[in-house]
Amino acid sequence: MPTRDSILTIEAFADTIVPGEKRTPDDRAVAGAAPDGGAVAAGALDLLQWSATGVHDGLDDFARALDGHALDYAGEHGLDLDEDVPPFVALPFEHRTALVQRVTTPGHREKPLWISLALFCYMAYDSAAHLNTAEALAAGHPGLTALGIYQPDADGLWRFPDFSYGRKLADPHPDTIPTGSLP
Incomplete structure (x- = not known):
């Protein structure tokens, strides 16, 4: 479990x-730069x-490294930081x-680490990969809601009344069963 400072x-x-x-x-961690919930509210x-990410054991190290970059950045820009x-x-x-842009820029030696962390943050927002989708929607997940994902039908299945490309692309395979799977 990350420390309080690492969590912030x-x-x-x-x-x-x-x-x-x-x-x-x-709230100091969330800057309030946008209306509605962002990545933090999305979980x-x-x-x-979550252990499935593979980054869970290194969060304190990520935080220490980012705070180190922040100290360097503040020094370069003459910023006094609240201790x-x-x-x-x-x-x-x-x-x-600006600092996140710096550490994710091509050529930065730590870019792959920061990009992976950024992708997981975005994943929490745009797909709620760590949550049951129907439950996340019912709870008002900010990312899924913003993307217009809607609740499944009463039987728990999603049906799409409109084709995403505006037209039917193919007929279902003749062996497709009512749940949409092949036997």
Whole structure:
């Protein structure tokens, strides 16, 4: 389980990837740079702590590294950081964004690490991979809701009344059973 400071830093990173509204007026991790819920509200921390991601055991290390980059960045830009929160959390949102852009830029030696973390943060928002989709929708998951994903039918199956390409692309295989699977 990550430390309190690591959680704040990781949440601030996730909020930089998919910004959202503050959870409370005194929320420091979520900058409030966008209306509605972002990656943090979508459960980015839960997804990152899930063992299936493979990054769960390294979250404290990610946070320490990001805070180290934030200290360097603040020094380069003459920024005074509030010491009540971790350095990355203390950065104003526009500086968080600039720092994340720096560490994810082609040629940065740590780019693959930060891109993987960013992808998982986005995954929490756009697919809720760590959650049951129907339950996430019923709970008002911010990403799935924003993307227009709708609830399954009463029997738990999703049926799509309109074709995504505006037309039928192919007939179902003749052996397709009512659940949509092949026997």
